[in-house]
Amino acid sequence: MTAAFLVWYLLYVVLSGFARDFMGIKVLGNINVALIFGVLQFVSTFGIAWAYARHAEKKLDPIADEIRHEIEGRPE
Template sequence: MTVQHDSSVYERIQAGERFQELRRRYRSWAFPMTVAFLVWYLLYVLLSGFARDFMGTTLFGHFNVALLFGILQFVSTFLIAWLYSRHAAAKLDPIADELRAEEEDK
């Protein structure tokens, strides 16, 4: 089966109510999470630049607050990716699959 790939197909799908719901669900998750991550990242950068004594506070051995925050940057990145994959599987993929199947049936 050949699917028509001209701009009218995409414009029609984009104008549909379910596609708009898909966009709304994506944006309602992605935008707040992006803002939260950027705030967390900028906090780390600002503290590293302006609160050097705090960031240099030794927690144990050679492990200090700056190193903990740096590691938590990686942890939070992987956590956000995992949470997004769960969100997409539960809230986005079903609608996208419906839209795709509907278009392939035409």
């Protein structure tokens, strides 16, 4: 997931620097490709954070709870 996000981010940066004509294409009114890609950076960041939170809640938190109970000496 990290590699995919970094590739996505670097694609945005490279296109912004070297494909200005493409990034400047107006899609709707004053909204261009660069603005859409920029907003999608935020969307993908929040999506990854949400996916990780779900993963941690289902897979990692139960393991952490078990370890904590073992260390603290309390039965589950």
